[in-house]
Amino acid sequence: MTEPIGALPGNAVAGAAASRPAGDTLEDTALSHRLEEAARPGVMAVPPRPTGQGLVAWARWAWRTLTSMRTAVLLLLALALAAVPGSLLPQRGVAFDPGAVTRFLADNPVVGPWLDRLGFFEVYSSPWFAAIYLLLMVSMTGCVLPRAARLWQSARAEPPRAPTNLARLDDHRRATVAAERAQILQAAASHLRARRFRVVVEDDSVRAEKGYLREAGNLVFHLSLLVLLFGVAIGSLFGFEGRVIVVEGASFTNTRLQYDEFTPGPLTDAEGLSPFSVTLDDFTARFETAGPQRGSARDFQADLTVLRTPGGAAEKVTVEVNHPLQVEGTKMFLTGHGYAPVVSVTDGRGQTVFSGPVVFVPFDGNLSSEGVIKVPDGQPTQLGFEGFFLPTASVDPAAGPRSLYPDLVDPQLLLTAYTGDLGLGDGAPQSVFRLDKTNLSQVMDGDEPFARALRPGESMTLPDGQGTLTFESVSRFANFQIAHDPGKELSLVAAVALLLGLTVSLAVRRRRVWVRVTAAAGGGGATVEAASYALTRREPVPGELSSLLAALPGAEPGGSGTSPHDRED
Amino acid sequence: MPTPNLLAELSDRLIYSAIAVYALAMLAYAYQAARRSHPVPEDAPRLEAVAAGAHAAVRDPQPPTAGARPAIRDAAARRTERIAAALTTLAFALHLAGVVSRGLAAGRVPWGNMYEFTTAATLAATSAYLVFLRRRQPVRDLGVWVLALVTLCLGLAVTVLYTPAGDLVPALNSYWLVIHVAAAIIAGGVFTVGAAATGLYLLRRRADARDAGGQATRGYAGRLPAGATLERVAHTAHLFAFPVWTFAVLAGAIWAEDSWGRYWGWDPKETWAFITWVLYAAYLHAQSTAGWRGRKAGWLALAGYAAFWFNFVGVNLFITGLHSYAGV
Numbered sequence: 035m036t037e038p039i040g041a042l043p044g045n046a047v048a049g050a051a052a053s054r055p056a057g058d059t060l061e062d063t064a065l066s067h068r069l070e071e072a073a074r075p076g077v078m079a080v081p082p083r084p085t086g087q088g089l090v091a092w093a094r095w096a097w098r099t100l101t102s103m104r105t106a107v108l109l110l111l112a113l114a115l116a117a118v119p120g121s122l123l124p125q126r127g128v129a130f131d132p133g134a135v136t137r138f139l140a141d142n143p144v145v146g147p148w149l150d151r152l153g154f155f156e157v158y159s160s161p162w163f164a165a166i167y168l169l170l171m172v173s174m175t176g177c178v179l180p181r182a183a184r185l186w187q188s189a190r191a192e193p194p195r196a197p198t199n200l201a202r203l204d205d206h207r208r209a210t211v212a213a214e215r216a217q218i219l220q221a222a223a224s225h226l227r228a229r230r231f232r233v234v235v236e237d238d239s240v241r242a243e244k245g246y247l248r249e250a251g252n253l254v255f256h257l258s259l260l261v262l263l264f265g266v267a268i269g270s271l272f273g274f275e276g277r278v279i280v281v282e283g284a285s286f287t288n289t290r291l292q293y294d295e296f297t298p299g300p301l302t303d304a305e306g307l308s309p310f311s312v313t314l315d316d317f318t319a320r321f322e323t324a325g326p327q328r329g330s331a332r333d334f335q336a337d338l339t340v341l342r343t344p345g346g347a348a349e350k351v352t353v354e355v356n357h358p359l360q361v362e363g364t365k366m367f368l369t370g371h372g373y374a375p376v377v378s379v380t381d382g383r384g385q386t387v388f389s390g391p392v393v394f395v396p397f398d399g400n401l402s403s404e405g406v407i408k409v410p411d412g413q414p415t416q417l418g419f420e421g422f423f424l425p426t427a428s429v430d431p432a433a434g435p436r437s438l439y440p441d442l443v444d445p446q447l448l449l450t451a452y453t454g455d456l457g458l459g460d461g462a463p464q465s466v467f468r469l470d471k472t473n474l475s476q477v478m479d480g481d482e483p484f485a486r487a488l489r490p491g492e493s494m495t496l497p498d499g500q501g502t503l504t505f506e507s508v509s510r511f512a513n514f515q516i517a518h519d520p521g522k523e524l525s526l527v528a529a530v531a532l533l534l535g536l537t538v539s540l541a542v543r544r545r546r547v548w549v550r551v552t553a554a555a556g557g558g559g560a561t562v563e564a565a566s567y568a569l570t571r572r573e574p575v576p577g578e579l580s581s582l583l584a585a586l587p588g589a590e591p592g593g594s595g596t597s598p599h600d601r602e603d
Numbered sequence: 604m605p606t607p608n609l610l611a612e613l614s615d616r617l618i619y620s621a622i623a624v625y626a627l628a629m630l631a632y633a634y635q636a637a638r639r640s641h642p643v644p645e646d647a648p649r650l651e652a653v654a655a656g657a658h659a660a661v662r663d664p665q666p667p668t669a670g671a672r673p674a675i676r677d678a679a680a681r682r683t684e685r686i687a688a689a690l691t692t693l694a695f696a697l698h699l700a701g702v703v704s705r706g707l708a709a710g711r712v713p714w715g716n717m718y719e720f721t722t723a724a725t726l727a728a729t730s731a732y733l734v735f736l737r738r739r740q741p742v743r744d745l746g747v748w749v750l751a752l753v754t755l756c757l758g759l760a761v762t763v764l765y766t767p768a769g770d771l772v773p774a775l776n777s778y779w780l781v782i783h784v785a786a787a788i789i790a791g792g793v794f795t796v797g798a799a800a801t802g803l804y805l806l807r808r809r810a811d812a813r814d815a816g817g818q819a820t821r822g823y824a825g826r827l828p829a830g831a832t833l834e835r836v837a838h839t840a841h842l843f844a845f846p847v848w849t850f851a852v853l854a855g856a857i858w859a860e861d862s863w864g865r866y867w868g869w870d871p872k873e874t875w876a877f878i879t880w881v882l883y884a885a886y887l888h889a890q891s892t893a894g895w896r897g898r899k900a901g902w903l904a905l906a907g908y909a910a911f912w913f914n915f916v917g918v919n920l921f922i923t924g925l926h927s928y929a930g931v
Contacts, residue, residue, distance in 0.1 A: 104893075104894065114878045120869060121875060121918070125869065322769070330769075354773065355773040355862060356773070356774070356777040356861060358862075358864065519866075529856070532853075533846065536845070536846050536849055537846045540845065572838070572842070
């Protein structure tokens with residue numbers, strides 16, 4: 035074996051990009067391990083241009099470029115940058131506020147459509163975002179799998195022979211010991227074995243290696259990322275997410291038609307949902323009553339009666355924020371709440387044509403809410419009402435009607451009225467929260483639009499006997515999010531493995547230790563040299579060599595040597 | 604047991620006191636940096652080998668021109684350094700007491716809003732710095748920068764972000780708040796040390812490159828520890844903080860599954876946690892990539908740190924999302 039350490043590792047690193055033939059010398063493996071600290075197997079930072087002719091050589095070059103560390107770094111950087119616009123621009127199906135994309139398009143008629151075409155409102159499902167992470171996964175796999183093979187080989191191989199000049203290694207010590215060579219070597223070997231090194235004893239030296247777990251951890255980490263991606267894919271292909279509003283006293287059955295909003299995956303069995311049903315018996319909310327955070331929400335609680343299967347036993351369940359209802363793999367979460375004023379409407383003929391709670395959608399923290407009441411059965415003309423519900427009413431001169439506090443202190447319903455055609459007849463879908471005013475005319479009170487503020491129990495009568503609306507009482511409603519994700523268990527397992535693998539790979543230092551014994555110059559005793567070499571970018575474990583030397587028979591305390599702190603690489 | 608109001612008031616006063624002492628400690632570190640002569644002796648021995656006399660001489664190279672004046676200056680600088688470290692420890696104790704009494708006043712973990720998160724995260728930064736210092740890592744030149752950041756953030760916390768102690772909004776009422784946010788705070792503290800070391804490393808490296816001898820000898824950069832030393836400190840900090848941050852993100856995902864029904868929804872907070880994670884992952888990979896190790900890797904680490912802060916400040920204040928309930 036020729037001089038194994040061609041250069042000090044620190045210096046060699048500078049020339050690392052240079053291509054070198056694959057070999058099994060210490061220099062080569064040690065150096066490449068150093069280069070590939072985080073993930074990369076026998077791949078150079080920049081692969082050399084293809085030397086051969088033809089497609090195969092180019093394909094090989096392309097593959098090596100894709101699986102090189104530099105490409106991985108660039109792809110990671112690209113992934114980070116590509117994720118940014120999705121957090122700054124409104125996103126479809128992601129956003130907190132579902133109308134945000136439409137509003138953005140309306141506000142930016144020039145730029146908006148272009149951003150839309152380029153997928154900027156669906157960044158995380160856009161082809162370019164997918165391209166980056168899929169390339170990254172391919173790059174990673176192409177890098178990690180060969181590394182697994184090498185780990186398997188090196189785990190079965192013996193630690194390599196000691197380099198000729200131990201003094202050139204990271205950490206090196208020399209000591210004179212008054213003992214026999216064989217005795218010293220045995221003592222060193224048993225010391226190292228006790229510390230779980232893999233040890234080989236030779237005539238004049240001991241070689242040892244430790245920290246294979248680092249590579250295993252690294253491998254587990256990277257493979258877990260693939261499993262995690264797989265788990266995410268299963269969830270988005272077979273799972274669903276839906277939203278529903280349930281008013282106190284009303285029920286919801288888990289079938290697609292009962293959802294206000296239902297987002298299935300491409301392969302979701304939307305007809306085979308878990309057939310449970312719930313009734314919202316009561317909803318309670320508690321708010322901070324005093325202090326600077328007056329009005330902040332403190333407790334929400336939805337009391338439900340649950341039938342887990344049709345015709346099954348009724349069960350009382352309380353659902354709170356952070357405490358969802360779970361039925362088989364489907365979870366039902368409480369995400370919000372609001373008020374549903376209960377009204378009854380009589381039409382021009384004096385018949386009651388509408389009675390029940392109407393959901394008003396909150397638009398601020400004090401639950402100022404807006405909504406509409408549609409009375410399609412009204413005669414001689416259909417009736418529509420539009421306005422605000424305020425749990426604690428006030429009229430701000432600038433901002434208009436606003437609630438001062440989210441709880442029911444002084445509830446008022448402020449309405450204006452319309453007559454005509456609600457536009458429900460033509461079958462076109464329309465929002466239950468908006469009036470289509472195309473064929474409606476506003477009811478007037480002289481020159482002013484007809485408008486009234488009602489407290490519970492009060493009524494208003496439209497001019498010319500067109501009808502009467504009574505504000506009976508106030509109910510609450512709860513927003514529920516219902517989700518089913520068949521991939522989440524797999525994702526959780528992957529996440530745990532990912533974290534364990536990562537921690538192990540960053541915490542364990544893979545290193546080699548050599549001990550060589552030569553006869554001391556003046557006769558009497560022997561000179562012991564010990565050296566260690568880190569295969570990761572971290573320095574060797576402090577004190578490891580000195581404790582090894584101290585454990586030798588007849589050792590003097592101390593011993594001189596170099597430590598990585600002396601190097602300025 | 605004092606009343607919650609008294610405890611809350613005590614907490615506020617302790618934080619104010621901590622700010623004052625932090626400012627003094629920062630000034631002491633700045634003075635020490637200004638007094639010290641060139642070049643920097645290698646830091647205190649970390650490996651036993653240094654005890655051996657012959658090597659100690661090699662590892663503590665005095666400049667050939669070293670006369671009596673630099674020696675006196677260095678002695679004074681070392682004294683100032685000890686004073687700075689003592690002040691930092693005192694400020695840390697006040698700060699810790701402030702955070703703990705806040706928690707007792709509110710009857711919950713003291714990181715339920717932006718003010719509390721800032722006080723806790725700066726506490727973590729000081730803790731991380733002190734741990735590095737105690738473990739004889741060569742971090743004293745980081746002191747002035749870490750403390751400047753801590754003082755500034757605490758100052759903003761008590762003026763702009765201040766919220767009186769109170770209960771939590773229901774969405775935060777979960778034991779995951781303890782786990783997820785604590786992990787984020789610890790990671791943030793250690794990332795701060797990593798970022799300070801990286802910043803100084805880049806400064807030193809640039810000065811080295813400009814100096815004809817390849818080793819900066821003039822100016823502030825010339826007084827800093829060698830580039831390799833700073834890089835090693837940064838690497839150690841990042842190696843520790845990265846798995847903790849990974850844990851914070853995963854714990855957040857589990858909490859999200861428990862409270863919103865999906866473990867990942869690209870909410871702005873989640874997105875920026877992801878961006879932070881990816882940038883630090885890129886840093887760790889770049890540290891092993893020829894052509895990226897050193898300068899470019901350093902910039903990736905700083906970008907990761909910037910993303911971490913943007914996630915806290917920018918996402919909370921400028922972007923609406925599911926995490927917006929935390930309030931100022």
